[in-house]
Amino acid sequence: MEALKQELKEKIIDVLNLEDIKLEEINDNDALFGDGLGLDSIDALELIVMLDKDYGIKLVDPKEGKVIFKSIETMAAYIKENRAK
Amino acid sequence: MVENKTYIQSFCTIQNNEIILEGASIFKLEPTLFSDFSKKAYQNFEMNYPKFFKMDSLSKLAFLGAELLLKNENSESKENNTALLFANNSSSLDTDVKYQNSISDPENYFPSPAVFVYTLPNICLGEISIRHQLKSENSFFIFETFNPVFMANYAKILLNSNKAEKVLCGWVEYYDEEYKAFLYLVAKEGNLEHKIETLLTEYNK
Numbered sequence: 001m002e003a004l005k006q007e008l009k010e011k012i013i014d015v016l017n018l019e020d021i022k023l024e025e026i027n028d029n030d031a032l033f034g035d036g037l038g039l040d041s042i043d044a045l046e047l048i049v050m051l052d053k054d055y056g057i058k059l060v061d062p063k064e065g066k067v068i069f070k071s072i073e074t075m076a077a078y079i080k081e082n083r084a085k
Numbered sequence: 086m087v088e089n090k091t092y093i094q095s096f097c098t099i100q101n102n103e104i105i106l107e108g109a110s111i112f113k114l115e116p117t118l119f120s121d122f123s124k125k126a127y128q129n130f131e132m133n134y135p136k137f138f139k140m141d142s143l144s145k146l147a148f149l150g151a152e153l154l155l156k157n158e159n160s161e162s163k164e165n166n167t168a169l170l171f172a173n174n175s176s177s178l179d180t181d182v183k184y185q186n187s188i189s190d191p192e193n194y195f196p197s198p199a200v201f202v203y204t205l206p207n208i209c210l211g212e213i214s215i216r217h218q219l220k221s222e223n224s225f226f227i228f229e230t231f232n233p234v235f236m237a238n239y240a241k242i243l244l245n246s247n248k249a250e251k252v253l254c255g256w257v258e259y260y261d262e263e264y265k266a267f268l269y270l271v272a273k274e275g276n277l278e279h280k281i282e283t284l285l286t287e288y289n290k
Contacts (some may be wrong), residue, residue: 016199017138017139018135019124019138042139042198042199045198045199046198046199049195049196052195
C-alpha cells in the first residue's frame with residue numbers, strides 16, 4: 001500500500017504537470033481538490049484516464065470520482081480493491 | 086469614426102531561445118528544447134503562476150510575451166479595456182498532432198483531456214485573459230505570414246471605436262520546436278507611432 005501511494009504521488013505530479021510541487025509535500029490525507037493540491041476539473045478527467053490506462057479501472061459513474069479522488073489514501077485504497085492490471 | 090494616430094507602447098520578440106524586449110536581449114539560453122527554454126524563462130522572471138506548466142507550447146509562448154508587456158499595466162486599465170489580437174500560421178497544429186497521436190491506436194486509446202483543451206489556437210487568449218483578468222475583445226486569426234496591414238487596421242478600429250483602450254497584438258507561431266512570437270501593445274498615446282513599416286522592421290529583426 002505504501003509503495004502504491006508513493007507511485008500515485010509520482011504519477012500525479014508527472015501526469016498533471018505539477019512542476020512546483022515536490023513529492024514530499026503531498027501527504028496521504030491531503031485534499032487533492034479545493035484547498036489541498038488545488039486540482040481542477042480537467043485534472044479530474046485526467047485522473048480518470050490514468051485509472052483506466054495504468055490500472056485497468058473504468059469509472060462508469062463520474063460521481064464516484066468525488067469519493068475516490070478525495071486524497072492519495074482514498075485513491076490507493078480504491079485502486080487496491082479494483083485494479084485489473 | 087474619427088481616425089486618430091495610434092502608438093506602439095512596448096514590444097517584444099521571442100525566438101531562438103532568446104527574449105528581446107524593446108530591442109534589447111533580456112534572456113537567452115544556449116540551444117535547448119522549448120519546454121526547457123520556456124520553463125527557465127518563467128523561473129527567471131519569477132512569474133509565479135503554476136498553471137503555466139499545464140499549458141501547451143503555443144499558450145506558453147503567448148503567455149511569456151504577454152507577461153512581459155502587461156505586467157506594468159495598471160489593473161483598472163487591464164480589467165476592461167485591453168483587447169487581444171493574435172494570429173499565426175500553424176494554428177494549434179502542434180497540439181492537434183499530439184492529441185491525434187494519443188487516439189490513433191485503437192489498442193492504446195487514451196485521449197488526454199488536458200491535451201484536448203488546447204486543440205484550438207485561441208485558448209492562449211483565454212490563458213492571458215484569465216491571468217490578467219481581461220474581459221475584453223479578443224480574436225485569433227490564421228495567416229500564411231505575419232500580416233501587419235490587417236493587424237494594424239484591426240487594432241486601429243478597436244481603438245478608434247472605443248472598443249478598447251489598448252490592444253495587445255501578437256504573432257505567435259509554434260510548430261514542432263520552431264517558434265516565433267512578436268507581441269506589441271498598441272495604445273492611443275505613446276512615442277513610437279503605430280505604422281506598418283515599424284511593425285515590419287521590428288518583426289524582421
